Amino acid sequence: MINNIETSVKKTINSESKTFNSLFKMDVLKGLSSHPKFLSSKYFYDKKGDALFVKIMNMPEYYLTNSEYDIFKNKTEALVHGLDINKNTDFDLIELGAGDGMKTKELLKYLDRENYQFTFIPVDISQNALNNLETSLNEELPHLSIETKQGDYFHVLEDIKTLPKPKVILFLGSNIGNLNDDQARKFMLKLSNTLHKNDKIVLGIDLIKSEDIVLPAYNDEQGITKQFNLNILARMNRELDADFDLNAFTHSPKYNEEEGIAESFLVSKIDQTVRIKVLDMTFNFYKNETIHTEISRKYNDSILEHILEHTDLNVKDKLTDSKNYFADYILNKSNH
Ligand SMILES: C[S@@+](CC[C@H](N)C(=O)[O-])C[C@H]1O[C@@H](n2cnc3c(N)ncnc32)[C@H](O)[C@@H]1O
Numbered sequence: 001m002i003n004n005i006e007t008s009v010k011k012t013i014n015s016e017s018k019t020f021n022s023l024f025k026m027d028v029l030k031g032l033s034s035h036p037k038f039l040s041s042k043y044f045y046d047k048k049g050d051a052l053f054v055k056i057m058n059m060p061e062y063y064l065t066n067s068e069y070d071i072f073k074n075k076t077e078a079l080v081h082g083l084d085i086n087k088n089t090d091f092d093l094i095e096l097g098a099g100d101g102m103k104t105k106e107l108l109k110y111l112d113r114e115n116y117q118f119t120f121i122p123v124d125i126s127q128n129a130l131n132n133l134e135t136s137l138n139e140e141l142p143h144l145s146i147e148t149k150q151g152d153y154f155h156v157l158e159d160i161k162t163l164p165k166p167k168v169i170l171f172l173g174s175n176i177g178n179l180n181d182d183q184a185r186k187f188m189l190k191l192s193n194t195l196h197k198n199d200k201i202v203l204g205i206d207l208i209k210s211e212d213i214v215l216p217a218y219n220d221e222q223g224i225t226k227q228f229n230l231n232i233l234a235r236m237n238r239e240l241d242a243d244f245d246l247n248a249f250t251h252s253p254k255y256n257e258e259e260g261i262a263e264s265f266l267v268s269k270i271d272q273t274v275r276i277k278v279l280d281m282t283f284n285f286y287k288n289e290t291i292h293t294e295i296s297r298k299y300n301d302s303i304l305e306h307i308l309e310h311t312d313l314n315v316k317d318k319l320t321d322s323k324n325y326f327a328d329y330i331l332n333k334s335n336h
Contacts, residue, residue: 021239025279028236032276032283032291039232041178041264041294042152045126046235052228054100059224061216064174065102067326068204072106075319080110082317082330083168083200090117092163095170096153098122101133103172105140112141119145119165123156154187161194169195172204172328176307177297184297184307192311192333201313201331205299208260209325218253218262218296226251229264229293241277248272252290260298265290304329 024043031039045053057065072079085091093111095104101122108120120137124130130148137144149156160167169191176184191201218225229251233244248269255262268285275282297303304315308331317330 025240028240028276029279029281036290036292037285038292042125043232043235044228044294045124045129046231046239047126047128048234049228049231050099050126050129050132052224052231055224056220056228057100057102059217059220059222061220063213063217063323063325064206067206067321067323068172068328069103069106070321070323071319071326071328072103074322076106076110078317078319079107079202079328079330080114080116082319083202084198085116085118085166085168087114087116089166090119091166091168092121093118093168093170094121094123094160094163095172096123096156097171097173097175098124098133099129099173101137104170105137107170108137108141108144112144118168119147121147121149123149123151123153125150125152154190157190157194167195167199169199169201170204171201174204174206174296174298174326176203177206177299178295180295180297181303181307185310188307188313189311192313195333197333197336199333200316201329201333203304203329203331205304205327205329206296207320207325207327208257208298208300208303211255211257213325214257214262214298215253215255218255218264219251223251225253225264229266232293233266236276240279243275243277245272249291260300260303262296262298263292264294264296265292267291299327 027040027043031037056062095101098104111118122130122133127150130150134146134148137146149159176187179187230246230249233246233249236242237244249266250269252265252267253262268287268289271287272285273282274285312333312335313331314334315329316332319328320326
């Protein structure tokens with residue numbers, strides 16, 4: 001059934017250019033036609049979502065940013081040492097899902113100060129995030145060589161593969177946690193296959209910890225995470241001419257401490273029908289029906305090992321923050 005819908009939408013969009021908007025339409029149709037319903041967290045990030053995420057990073061409850069910032073600010077030298085970069089070799093520093101680059105700037109400043117030769121290539125699905133990052137870097141590090149790349153990192157890997165210089169890939173902020181284990185395994189295999197021998201990855205992951213620390217990060221007192229989650233409905237209203245009533249849905253985060261998986265849902269408060277004009281379709285929601293919008297997987301060494309088992313990536317180093325909440329793993333590509 002879903003496959004039929006998907007095929008017919010694919011036919012429709014084949015005649016249009018494969019714009020981001022067409023993919024958004026197709027993903028919304030697929031997600032809201034499924035049981036249970038789901039939407040990809042990558043669609044949180046438009047101009048409004050980017051600004052809300054910056055607010056989230058500044059919330060006292062969102063320990064992830066401060067923890068990883070602690071590593072980038074206070075263990076910069078150890079981090080660079082683990083990357084084994086020769087000062088005379090030109091390399092590409094590629095960040096997948098760069099966002100506002102707040103932590104990366106600590107590394108960039110160090111590399112710049114120490115005269116390393118590199119080009120910084122931030123990749124993000126949000127052009128707005130890239131524009132903001134480029135503007136701020138032009139001010140803070142005017143000599144930095146920077147090339148932004150807009151796109152979904154799953155697709156951008158194809159282009160990255162063709163870059164000839166040695167590579168250091170940054171995949172920070174527990175971005176990998178937004179993939180389920182099966183997606184993470186496939187992604188890391190694809191990433192491993194885009195690299196050459198001795199290229200490196202810095203993988204930032206949130207470590208499994210207790211519910212009293214994790215859950216407030218996705219359910220803050222001020223309601224910023226709630227606004228962030230609801231923004232995906234507001235985005236469909238703006239871009240797909242939908243008529244979601246934001247007051248008729250609520251934000252519901254959950255955390256399973258044993259598995260180390262946090263998830264966010266939107267829950268319909270009432271029986272309701274929503275029209276999405278651009279799709280020329282209506283979708284029914286019953287009272288208490290959920291839309292799954294985000295997974296935030298937490299890790300430990302053995303889960304990571306399992307994710308990497310079919311890749312040519314080996315853990316070379318592991319740096320943690322002072323509270324042991326977060327880890328940046330340095331992975332080495334061992335074969336061609
Ligand atoms: C949780 S934020 C983390 C930002 C930054 N890496 C950090 O650690 O602060 C996720 C970022 O990745 C981007 N993003 C999310 N899904 C993406 C995808 N599939 N492809 C490319 N960028 C994506 C978002 O636009 C956002 O800037």
